[in-house]
Each structure stands twice: as C-alpha cells, then as structure tokens.
Amino acid sequence: MSPSAPSAAGKTSLTEAESELRILLGDALLDATEDHGQLIARVPPDRRPETLALLKALGFTFYSFCFGVDWPDENRFEVVDHVYSPEDQARVTVKCDVPRDNPRVPTVINVYAGADWHERETWELFGIVFAGHPRLRKLLLPDWQEGFPMRKDYVLRARVEKPWPGEFFSG
C-alpha cells in the first residue's frame, strides 16, 4: 500500500533486525510488524531497556525520540521509542504497553543518554513514570502545572472557554 518502499538496504536490515530480536528476546518480543518502512516491535515494559540495548548493539545508534500515546478505551498507555541506524538506514520503533492506572516503565538513559529529555517530556505530559530516571522533573511545563496535558481526558481549554463561532445561526 505504501507507494514508497524503503531503500533496499533498509529492507534487508529490518528483516535482519527482526530475526535478531526474535532470537535474542524470545517470547518477550510480543509482536513485530513492518509498516511504512519501519519495524514496529512490541515488548513488555520491563524489557524496554534490554531491547533498546540490543538494538543499539545492532547498529541502531541514533536515538530519535520517545513519546507516549494514550488509549483510554483500552486502559493503557503506549511508550514508543524510535531508533535509527545510520549505517543501514533503517528505523525501528519499540513499543510497550503500560497500564493506565500504574504507568511505570524502566528508563533507558543508561542506554541512550539522549533519552533523558524525551523521557522527562513524556513523564510530564502523560504521567508515565520512568523508573530509575534520576532527574524526573518538569521540562517544558511550569512547576505549578497540574495534571498531564497530553492525556485524552485533559481538556484543551482554548476550545472550551470560548464558544465556537462556526456554529450555524438558527432562525
């Protein structure tokens, strides 16, 4: 379906990475699919550092970002890490689900130093605690901010305080 397939180098290394991960992680690799030029691997939250360490050893040295996704209907958060291999030009996304009522996931700043700020951001926006992170403080938000703005139940006030002017007049 995707009109642009990833380059040949990326393709082979994605399959390689997938098989490597399968061997090394075993059952812990819950799911691995290739989608739009990236490998999406799903692991349990406690295997997150291990998976990323493996990926780093496999050449995925560029830590792109980490973010959270809120799925209130399924009562879970997704923690998504994205890494890139400058040698093979391949991208891997690592996902882990954490329960919404106790979102805890181990930190990866020992693997990728750059995860520091991204995890802090995810923590303050979603309330996902990165266990072992030494500086889990507000990064972008002010200290007095309460609540976790990126959760789906946090209302964007700009859209509430003022009536929508696009409402068609009646009469």
Added chain:
Amino acid sequence: MATDLETKGYITAITERDMATGDMVLNIGPQHPSTHGVLRVVARLDGEQVISAEPVLGYMHRAFEKLAEQRSPMQNTALFNRLDWVSGFCNEVPYCIACEKLAGIEVPKRAQVQRVILFELTRLASHAMFCGIYGLELGALTPPMYGYRDREYALDLLEMCTGQRMHTNWARIGGVKEDFPEGFYERIPPILEYYRTRIEQWLEFLIDNDIFVKRTRGIGVLPVDVALDYGVSGPNLRASGIAVDARKEEEYLGYMDYEFEVPVGNRGDCFDRYVQRVREMWESCNIIEQALDDLPPGAINTGVGRTFKVPAGEIYIRADGPRGENGYYLISTGAKEPYRLKIRTGSFSNVSVLPYLLKDTYLPDIVAILGSLDFVVGDIDR
C-alpha cells in the same frame, strides 16, 4: 536527596546545592541577548570557567502536539509553520507527506519538484541568517545585518510564490496550493548567483578571520557517538563527520533524483558547524537549479478537499530540515484530526546535548556553542 529533587523545582534544588559549594550560578536568560528568544541556561561558574550548565526550557511551550489533535490537516500545516519560524515551509511538508502516505495519495511530480524548490529556498534563508547571526554571538556587529539582508532575497521569492515570507502554509495534502506565479523562474537564477557570491563573502568575512577561527576552532567538540546518542541531527551531526541526511536516505520529495553532495566536517567543533552550513547553502543552490531544470508540466494538486480524513494507521516521516531531522510520527484512527502526533524537531534533540558540550568550557564559549547549534526556541519547546 533524590526525593528532594522530585518535590522541589529544579532551580531551587540547584541554588541550594550552590549555597553549600560557593560556586556562582549565572542565569543566562530567559531574557538575554544571545539566546535567540527565551531559552535559559543555568551555568555554574568558577570564575570564567563553566563547571556545568543546564538549559531550562519551556518558556515558549505552546502544546503543539495537543493543539494538533484538535485540528484538521489543513489547519495543522498552518500551525506547523510556527514551530520553527525561520524555516516555516520545511515544517509543513513532512506532515503533508505523512498524511499522503497514510492515504496512499500519489503526489504529482510537479508538486514534488515545487516543494523541493521552496524547501531549499527556505533552507537557504535559514542558513543565510545563521551565517550572519553567528557573527553576533562572537561579538561582531556587522554580520547579522548581512545575514538578514541575504535571507530577505530568498524570502522575497517565498513571498512572491506563497504570499508570506515565513509562515507560508503552502503545502497541501496532495500537492501545493497553487502554481508559481509568472516571472518566478526568471527571478531564481540571479538570486542563486547572489547566494554563491555571498558564500564567498562569508568565507572571506568570518572564516578567514583569525579572531573567528580562534573563537571557534576546537570549541564545543561533539564526537559522533555522543551526537548519535543524543539524537543530534542535521548540520550539527554532519559536522561531526557522519553523513546522515534524510534527503539521501528516505524517499521523499524525489530527492533521490538530484545530484548533490552531503558535506561533512571532521572535528565537530563550532568552526566545522559553521562551515557545514555555508557549504550546505552551496548544495541547496545546486538542488534548486536541478529542480528548475526538470520541472515537469502538469497538475500541482490532487485536489483533496477540506473534508479529507486521514486513514487509520501509523507512520513516521522524517525530513532533513535546516535545523536537523524534522519528523512527524502520526497515529491516525481515521478521523480528520490526528489521534496522536509526535513532533520530532531538530532543535530539541540538538539542544539536549548542551550539558555535555558546555561542561568545562569558558563563559564566552557558552554563547559560541549555543549559537553554533543554530536552534530556534519555538522548535525546542513546540
């Protein structure tokens, strides 16, 4: 101690620690001439020497990811111009590509090429400004004016085509808004020629200048592995000596069709980062020339209307903007608005390496290093 830090604000904690040690904590920013907006750097100084420094962000956080969840693609492109206002067009394109790829829309070739032309013009404008502004960081008062002047030529072209200098909002899902206006082609080659002479001038003006070299050579050295670890991207990463460039690696906008080099540096210091950008301007000129040559006739838009819904799915699209890897991780559930949109901006990751770079430097080097990363605060805070 750890619990202390968790409960107290960050700055309070640092100040308390400092009361004990007696080092001086210098707050550079958020209102300071050299932080390009409202970045704040808390530096612990021992005389002129920086023991450690920590950027403090968030003074410009506008919750773009939250805003994007309430907006249709058309509204989002207008929003993303404001991420990094120095290179507005470069921010809206990757988002459009993400939506197009999810929907399986084939963008007409003419639109692709036009996007490339505008993209590279924006890069020229952005780098031209950097080349000037960096002089100001080092205390030379004339270069920024040259930078602003030079940038204006590329922005003139953008204005002629899109109607605005910076917040272009020109890319649409499935193409661009309109074709170029009459007389647009004729105006490009002289301006490219101008930029080439400018590049020569920057070489004379700053790169040949001994004081400039003294201030930048060997300052803020960023090794490749650290840069990759922190996700530093774009010219900053390439200056460290590794040719990572999304234009060569990803298939977007048909960049594969153009012949251009990806210049890299070899030391990764401030000087290399400066030369890197000067050199990339040259390559941008080449790309625009090639794009002009093979601009095919035809439609420029597939005519996706305002009710366009992004099909369900998830995708990550990255593009090589002037500030580094600019990517959008789009998770859609089939609505007009994205379910979740992660905006990966170059500046955020680039600035996250500052604590590493600023360690054990001198106070003036803070400014030199900050400037050489070429960040825009809107791009950091989003």
Added chain:
Amino acid sequence: MKAPNRVTDDSAIREVEERQRRRFKLPAFGIFESMKVTLRTMLSKAVTVQYPEERIELPERTRGVIALLEENCTVCMLCSKDCPCWCIYIEGHKVQKPGKRKPVNELDRFAIDYGLCMYCGICVEVCPFDALHWSPYFEYNSYTYEGMIHESDVLQEWQHHVLPPPPLVADADPKAQELQQVAHDKRLDGVWGVIREQDKKDAYRAAETAAAAGLAPPTAGVSSDTLPEEAPASSAVQAPAAPEPATAAEAAAPQAAEPATTPSDTERVSTPAPAAPAADLGDIPRIDPNNLPDGIGPVERGRLKKLAEFQHRGEAPPTDPVDLLAVLKPILDQMRG
C-alpha cells in the same frame, strides 16, 4: 559500538583549511579580509528602503489583510468553521425573497479579529463564493485589542487594495492557468471598487438624470468606447466563467461612467479614463495601480501606488517627509506625454 562505515566526504572542511593555509601568510592577516568586506559595503549603496515614504511593491499574493466582498457572502459559515483560530464572527438571518423557492441567508455581521488571526489563508481558500480575498494592505494596526476586531464595513473597504491574482508560469497546468486568467480579469475589472449591485443602481440613476438634464451623450459615447479597449482584452474569457454581477455591471458601467462626479466613477479608478475627472489633483494623469508603466524601479512603483491611493480618495498627497508629487514628477510627465 560499531564505527559508522559510511563514506564520509569532508572535503568541504579540507578545502577551507587549505584556503586558510594559503591565505594566512601573516598572523592576523585575515582580520583585514573582514575589514575589506565591510569597507566595500560601506562604499556601496545601502539596501534600506525608507518605509513610510518609500515602499517596495508587494507581490499580488501577499497575505496582508483579508478583504470581504459582502455581496458574495452567502453566510455558509465555512470560513468561520475552518478557521483554526476561531477568529471569524458571522451573524445572519434567513429571509424569504420573492421569486426564490428557499429562504436566503442574509449577512448581519461579519467580523475578523485580527488579534487572533494567524494569516493562514484557510478562510480565503475554503470560501466557495469568492467573498474573501487577500490584499497586500498591511497598515491597519491598532493600539487596543478591540481595535483589531474589524467589522464588515472595514473589511469591505479593503477590497480597494485587492490586487488581481498573478498569471501562472507558462508551463503550469492549462486548466489552472485559464482559471487564474478568469480570476485575474474579473479582479482587474473592479479592483478599485468591485462593481456591486448598489453601484449599478447609482450609475443607472446618474445616467438617467444626466439624460434628463440633456447632457450630450455623443461625447460620452466616444469615451465609453475607449474604455474596454484600454483595459486588457479579457471580457471574452470572463463572460462564460463569471455569471456574477460583474458582467452585468460591465454592460451598465460604460454608459454610466460619463458624468464625472458619479460615485461609480470615482470607484472605478482602474479603468484609465482618457480625461481625468477634475475631482482631485489637478493635472496628474490617472494612475492605474495595476498597470503601471514599465521600466521604473520598485520604490517608484510603490510611490506611484501610494499616489494612486490618494488620487482615489481625492486627497492631496502629503508633502512631508517626501513630496510625492515632486519626486514622481518625471514619471508623471512621462505618463502624461
């Protein structure tokens, strides 16, 4: 960690280093290179444009301000709905008009809060009836927040500044080019006052009174003939695509244009009348801001446009800090002769 095995080409840095080695014969010699650059600039002409009296010509597409054409608005609310900033306020009511099956919407209020507007142009783009237009006009600032909310009368007034959309490049899609041409011609006919229903009525009435007073129609016939010729030959393209009042007005306008003081005439500055009406600045020829003479610089073009604006308003142009008339005298002479 594996070392990156990509081919790295650091020739750029090498080049620069080589260059430095070549240049730096003496220590600190490079400083004079810098000083040479600034000296050269010092002796060349500055690029500054002295804004209030010198103006650069803005491109046609410039997104300066949104102008409203009230007659075209059907109160469909699309602009207000799609506005990302929620800054367009529209109020209306339904009216049953004779001869129409369905009740029609009538506009009561159209306001844009420019304090919120982010100039994205979505409203102009989604408007299905061409009621909103971008104009390059940008001098509408206000000291108060309330002053930035502009109501429809002001928005309507800005129609005077709307420029015709530029033609596209030659190799653009033919269909798009044609559409653009239509839009261009439509706009060109009425930039300085789009012809509205009310104008038509006024013009008609004026013509009637003129006829009743026995003013000689033959001279009027001559000048009315010259009008369409001077304007770019566009009505052919326009006629099929614009079933809007414009075509009807075009038929009505030439007959009505002769009595020099009718409101419709002062509106229609764009059509270069052969004899300037004596309403304003004496002997200055009519300046058509969309059809300026060739071979003049951007600053002069901007000044001419400004002068045209004063001419349009019938005011004397300011003499301070720059006497527009005196500065533009050679060009005006040239236009006259």
Added chain:
Amino acid sequence: MSESLLLLPVRGVVVFLVALLSQIPLLYGLLKISAHQMDRLGPMYPGRFHGIGQPIAEFVKWIQKEDIVPRTADAPVFRLAPLVALLPAFGVFAVIPVAPGLVGAESELALLFVLALSAVGAIAVVMAAYASQSKFTLVGGLRAVGQIIAYELPLVLGAISIAMLAGTLSLTEIVEAQAIPYALWPFPFGAIAFLLFVLSCFAEVLWPPFDMPVAESEIIAGPYTEYSGMRFIFFYMSEFAHVIALSAVGTLLFLGGWRGPILPPVIWFVLKVSAFVVFFIWARFTLPRLREDQLQKFAWKLLIPLGLVNVLGIAVFKVLT
C-alpha cells in the same frame, strides 16, 4: 601670572565644552559609519538632513529615562561611579594641544598626565561593578580590571617608546620632534610603538575586538548592566571621550599632530583625529571579540614583551646615535 589665573576658569570651560561637543560628531559618525558598513542607512529623520540631529535626540532620550538604583546596590558608590568615569576622561582634554599654543594647559609632563588619567577609568569600572551587586556586573568588572591592567602596560610602553625617541614628555615637543615629512619615527621602533598603541587603545576603551567586559552577547553590558538613564550615558560619554582623547594622543604621537601642508593646523589636527576615529569605528563594528583568556595571553605573552624589547631597542638606538 594673575592674568593666567584669571583665564583659568575660561580655559576650563572651553576644554569642557570641547570635550562635550566633540562627542556629537563622534556619535553621529559612529551611527552612520556603522550603519553603512552594515548596508543600512542609519538615522535619517532627526535634524532633517540625514539624521544629523540624532546625537542630540539620543541625549535627550537618555536623560528622560528613569534613574534606577537597584535596592541591593551600594547606593553612594553606585551613584558616584559614572562621574569617576567621566571626569578623568574629560580631564585628558586639558593637556592636548590642538595647534601650537592652542592648548588647555601646557604641561611638560602632558603625556604622563594623559596616561595616568586614562588609568583612572579602571577604578570607575570596579566601582560600578561592585556597587551594582549583580552577577553580570561582577563578571564584567573582573574582566574589565584584568583587561585594563593588562593593556595599560602596552599602552604605556608604546607611548614611552615615542617619548624616548623624542626625548620629552611634552606633547607639543613630541610633535615638533617628528621628522619631516610630518610623521616619521625611526623604523621599526615607531611602527612597533604604533601597533602597541593602537591595539591597547581598543582595549582601553573596551571596544571590539577587546570588548569582553561589556560583551553584550555574553554578559549583557558588563559593569553597566544595572545602570539606566543619565548615569548610563555618562559611561558612554566617558567611553567616547576616551576614544577621542586617545585618537588625539595617537595623532600627536604618531601622525605628526597638527602639521601638514596648505591647510591651517587646526584643520589638519581634526582631520587626522577623524581618520583615527573612523578606523576605530570601522574595526569596532567589523571584528568579532576574543575570549578573555586569549586576550590576556595576547597582552602578556605578545604585546608586553614586544613593548619591552622595543623600549630596549630604542635605548640602544639612542645611545648609538
């Protein structure tokens, strides 16, 4: 004797006026030259003709501003510092001969007087930096003191070289001693002294490339960060007075003072000083600044040894000839 005593206040007032009014062309030149080398026009409106009234407008603007003394500042010192900066800078004007006999106070030791007064500026900077009680002023003050001490030496060495060559400390006699045509000291002693003098002048008046104490992209305005209004421009006026005074001294020492063909001496003097000042402005707005440690290294490791060698060389030269 009584006559000259009577004239003393008049002379004082004239010197003061010269020092004050000479700032007007300097500021105007600064604004215009910097603007044009930045490809701008600079001020264009005040005074109708090319912004000729801008210096006056600036002055009026600044004196209108609120005079703020920070709460934690050491108020008396804070208030006094601008005057301590300004008065010595103006005082230098008293001994500068503009033409033969046209001088505020003829002195045998004029050069010494100039050098001594220009060092007082350091005290003002320290006062300002200390009294402001701000971290930026502290860093700036420390930098300024280090810099002024480091560059006072090359300045003195450069001037002393000339004094040795001329055999006098009187500025008038130094001008008279310069060989025909108008400006020639024996090579290479004169050239080295000139280099030392010019470089130290930049450092003395805190202009780029040696403007670290007031580096606006690093420490806002250094010692002057907390000042506003009248007191702030006192510092600027002292800086400008310094520039003019040092340019005048440079002209007297190296460019032959008022001597020149055809034109009257005063005109020659003004022309030469202007050339000096224009060069200062041109370099000020072109060059990036060095780092503090590089600046110190430059002074102590290069300029001062060079100056000492030069002085030694002149001594030998003088003995031999």
